[in-house]
Amino acid sequence: MDGHMGLANSVALKLAGVTNLSKDPNGGTIMRTSDGEPIGLLIDAAMELILARIPEVSVDERREAMLRASSFALTRGVTAVVDFGRYFPGAPVEHSWQDFSDVYQWADSSGMMIIRVCLFFPMETWSRLYDVIRKAGHALSNWIYFGGVKAFADGSLGSNSALFHEPYFDDPHNSGLQVVESESLFNMTMASDKSGLQVAIHAIGDRANDLILDMYESVASTNGKRDRRFRIEHAQHLAPGTADGFGQQGIIASVQPDHLLVDADAAIRKLGVDRAQKGSYLFQSLLLSNALLALGSDWPVTSIYPLQAIRTAMKRIPSGWENAWIPSECLSLNDAVIAHTISAAQACFLENEIGSLSTGKLADFVILSTDSWDEFATEGSASVEATYVGGMQAYP
Template sequence: MNLAAIVSAAVVLLLSILSLRLLDTYYWSSLRSLLPFTPSSPVADLVAWNGTIYTSDASLPFADAMAVRRGRVLRVGSYSSLKELVHSGTEKLDLGGKVVVSGFIDSHVHMIYGGLQMGRVELRDVNRKEEFVRRIEEAARNSKPGSWILGGGWNNDLWGGELPLASWVDEVTPANPVWVTRMDGHMGLANSVALELAGISKLSEDPKGGIISRTADGELTGLLIDSAMKLLLASIPEVSLNERREALVRASKYALTKGVTTVVDFGRYFPGAPVEFSWQDFSDVYQWADSSGRMIIRVCLFFPVETWSLLLDQINKFGRVLSQWIYLGGVKDFADGSLGSSSALFHEPYLNEPHNHGLQLIEHERLLNMTVTSDKSGLQVAIHAIGDKANDLVLDVYQSVASMNGVRDRRFRIEHAQHLAMGAAARFSQQGIIASVQPDHLLDDADSASKKLGKERADLGSYLFRSLLGSNGGLAFGSDWPVRIMLPTAKYMLLKSRIFYFDAFGIL
């Protein structure tokens, strides 16, 4: 073979190899990002200046200006130090002295549920019975006969504590079924039309872990608590696919307006809700949004604990990181209800209800078994616990599971951890458990906690952020949106105020 033929063959082979990379645009964009920038390179798409930029870097905690390229921060510092990155096409943004921080992470939300609620009857700020009735009447007036009137967010403490009754709204909704949930999602009010459609009567038995509220005479009040809600939810038509997709887009845009760029989403999973909802939303909504380029915030998804094997199968096939937007987190369950619905589980009875200790929503053995299997499979487990007895129950379960399954970085979570028995806060650190707390739930529960638990009991055992920090426990902050609004800066200030209050009185 002559030299020319050898050279020709070598050139063809080399070009063939290079063509694999020449067609790979990701490779070239990655390679370009590694090259040093020169003053002649048009490197900065945006330069923000004249602000206070928090960097989280101990060597330079604050900066005046920031250069950005393709959505990534190139450099922070003084404006003069960034001039070499500016070119004729660089956008310049005068911050006007405003503060810039990185995107916030909300560690507990319900995105699609919250997005749906944004388009329904809003009762969050209602502080009078008359206004409660008026808003539902207005919704009925604008609805076709027979269509469901859905909504929620009401807080009976805002109008003195009296719980709403079906009789409040029956007269103004004679042709429409009504279902409006309390702000915490653990109680809802149905009118008489809805109760009849669901087949709920005064002869109906309370399901395990739930209460069908009745008057002293045994008549239905219209209130359903925790797992009793499933008796009615089964009668509500399923939300359409388009509505759920629109809800995610709406919720994501809302999150960005509050500076939240990443969320831990517990889905439409509440006591009484079908576990299938979470998986339908994952496949029909989240994966659709991801594949169609509609994701604009990052999500860590949790699923009902009884579906742990489905989640494990997904992770084994595709991994936890499905894209830059979606991460498969773990599984969740409920140990009890809520304080506002008087269904949080306590060692001592409610002060205003001497025979009520709250509700345990899952049997100890079942909770233990599902946590053992989920943890053994490598899944992170998060369990909702509000009352002190519920928190002790979950702490005991987690301790047993860790003993059975051995040491690993499992990061068990307790969602809310609102009311703790003496010594319980220290166990979070000892057992390596994350307390996922929502500081501004305190704004809703402060008065009701004193009324339902007694002031001394509430002060010593409720919202012990300082105690958890003092024991070196891990804290994750969230809003529980739509229970509360997403407003990270307000939550941080409330948290600081709570800690300083405890410091002032020497409470740990």
């Protein structure tokens, strides 16, 4: 499960009124038997059919979850995160705003924040975020920053809903899903950008990435030149020449190296060897195109552990493999560290506050068990001995 697929039993389907007569919602698929009966798998926007029947998590539970997650992040050497909220295809857009008010504002006013967070909100609510930033600015405090808005172009590889130019090798009648209709996505992006908000759009398949690059180019041309820092989240599978488009347009490629550890075998199975080898996780190609490459985790889909992500970006060796997957796309140690620190900060306009140890910044840093980065590059093993936030030891 990757946030793009839901599983419902027969009772849940009955309660939600999902039958063989139910139509697939826009941007979603109800998986069915050969005679049209729902089997319980709901892809992307189809999850909305069942989500309303799931009891809401209480405020106290959400607060406790945030505090536990923050404490765990410190053990992994993480001092700042980007939170896109409980927002995925089919989910209510209000969840992100509820968590902002019920959880983050509560923690900030109570002195409970222990890591920094940059918040993004559903693009459908861009005008609300614009009003908040106009009144409060981009920083609620040294702990909470307002990033921008997020939307989805497609689904995921694991759910066979990432949008590709060609059909899936293992599903020849399916090329994936466009989760949000083009005109709606364009209009929301145009309005968000015109209001000065940063835009981040999820795109995994090659067609989805091309669609978003073309849209970003049109929006930027219409709204005029500014430091907008458009982001594409994942940029996972790219058509020939697309990596160059990131650099030419100055698009941020926000990528998650640890996805490839589990996706390598799946990509080969779903796309075929040739397509998977030519277009998957093109980290080095994106760097060579002069795109800003920012590394992250996509936690909880994969582990929140920068050291592991850096190692994966360098080695690209999936579990059970002896050699690197697409070795020409391996990053150097220096490039991987930069991508997970100062470039990640630049990707959310926070390079003046965090991302490096420099005069005037917030003094967030980590002490590692290894004697040197050279040793880490050679041995590939290190652990977090201590994490400092704002110059104060926060872990252990």
